[in-house]
Amino acid sequence: MPKNKRRRFPIPDWIQFYLEQNAGRVPIWQFPPISKMEGGIQFVPLTFRNRHDFLDLFEKDDDPWVDKRFKNAESMYEYVCIIRMISPYSFKRGGHDWLVYREGDCIGIVHAFDFSKESGEYTQRQCSIGYAFGASVRGSGIPQKVVRHLQDYLFTKWNRLYLTACVERENARSIRFLRGLGYVERPPKEPDPSEPDEGTSDIVCLDLFRSKRTQNKIHADWVASAKRYAAWRATWVKQADGSYQIPPFYDE
Numbered sequence: 001m002p003k004n005k006r007r008r009f010p011i012p013d014w015i016q017f018y019l020e021q022n023a024g025r026v027p028i029w030q031f032p033p034i035s036k037m038e039g040g041i042q043f044v045p046l047t048f049r050n051r052h053d054f055l056d057l058f059e060k061d062d063d064p065w066v067d068k069r070f071k072n073a074e075s076m077y078e079y080v081c082i083i084r085m086i087s088p089y090s091f092k093r094g095g096h097d098w099l100v101y102r103e104g105d106c107i108g109i110v111h112a113f114d115f116s117k118e119s120g121e122y123t124q125r126q127c128s129i130g131y132a133f134g135a136s137v138r139g140s141g142i143p144q145k146v147v148r149h150l151q152d153y154l155f156t157k158w159n160r161l162y163l164t165a166c167v168e169r170e171n172a173r174s175i176r177f178l179r180g181l182g183y184v185e186r187p188p189k190e191p192d193p194s195e196p197d198e199g200t201s202d203i204v205c206l207d208l209f210r211s212k213r214t215q216n217k218i219h220a221d222w223v224a225s226a227k228r229y230a231a232w233r234a235t236w237v238k239q240a241d242g243s244y245q246i247p248p249f250y251d252e
Contacts, residue, residue, distance in 0.1 A: 009077045018086045027088035029115055031096040034153050041146065043098040046109065051080050053106040054099055057134045065171050066132055070109075092116045100133075100146055108133035108143065110150050114164070121225060122218060125161040127154060147181060155210050162218060166205045175204060183208045184215075187222065 011019065034043035044050060058070040069075040087095040095113030099106050111130035116123050129150060133143045154160045165183060167174045183206035209215035229249075237245040 009074045011081055012078060015078065015081045015085060018089070019081075022085065022089040025089060028091060028117065029088050029094035029096065031112075032157055034098060034150065037145065037149055039142075040101075040103040041107075041142070041149075042101050043110070043150075044101055046080060046083055046097040046099055048077075048080050048084070050099055050106075051076055054109060057106050057108070058132070061135060063135070065168070065174065070132065087113070092118055095127075098150075102137075102142070106134070107137045108146070110146065112150065112154060112158075115158075121221065122161060125159070126164065127158070127160055128164045128166065129154070130165065143177070144181060151181075151208065160210070161214050162207050162209045164205055164207050166203050169202050169204050175206070178206045178208075181208065187219070 031045075036042045046054070054070065055073060055076050058066050059072075061071065069079045083095070083097050087093065093113065094115035094117075095111065097109060097111050100108045100110060109132050112127055113130070114126075114128040118124070129147070131143065131147055131150075133146075137143060151163060154163060164186075165178050167178070169175075186205045186207055207215075209218065232247070232249050235247050239245060
């Protein structure tokens with residue numbers, strides 16, 4: 001391994017700010033271990049030390065859908081800074097990353113993020129997930145088993161009602177992967193007349209619900225919420241200068 005992979009890189013000023021702000025604080029988010037799986041598969045929290053295993057896995061991977069940060073030593077170092085120094089203390093964007101090992105070899109990574117303490121419609125009962133797996137296990141069925149194990153952990157240990165995964169629309173392989181796990185594409189939002197250039201998003205968000213009953217309840221609440229928003233949006237009055245006079249929004 002080239003020496004520059006193991007050297008420390010300067011911490012960007014914006015990360016340094018959070019590092020100083022969080023010094024001495026108790027993390028808001030503390031994640032219990034994920035249990036081991038059959039076949040010698042285990043989940044190890046991402047650290048500055050084991051990031052080299054992850055970088056070795058993806059640095060020369062030509063898969064266009066692997067995050068570019070995972071292919072460069074300096075950007076990977078910055079990514080770990082965020083995961084270790086910022087995410088545990090974020091009131092709205094908590095999260096954690098685990099490297100996935102099989103018989104001692106790193107085969108990928110899984111993410112759980114967007115944990116929030118905010119009040120609001122299901123804000124504290126959902127989170128997002130992400131994943132990336134090395135070429136040696138793609139198409140083997142192992143990634144599906146690993147992600148299912150992560151899902152069980154989030155539904156049971158964290159009592160989540162639903163999980164969300166967002167991928168680029170052109171990433172057909174990942175969309176098929178998620179649909180195979182039971183994820184369903186989120187219903188599109190009603191077009192906003194104040195955003196006439198708003199077209200089809202390049203990102204597809206898919207959700208996995210803890211149960212069919214939960215899915216039906218949340219979808220019904222989303223529809224009701226969208227109707228309340230539409231009714232409120234209809235009360236906006238466009239001014240001569242192009243701005244809008246906006247009345248208060250009372251979401252009962």
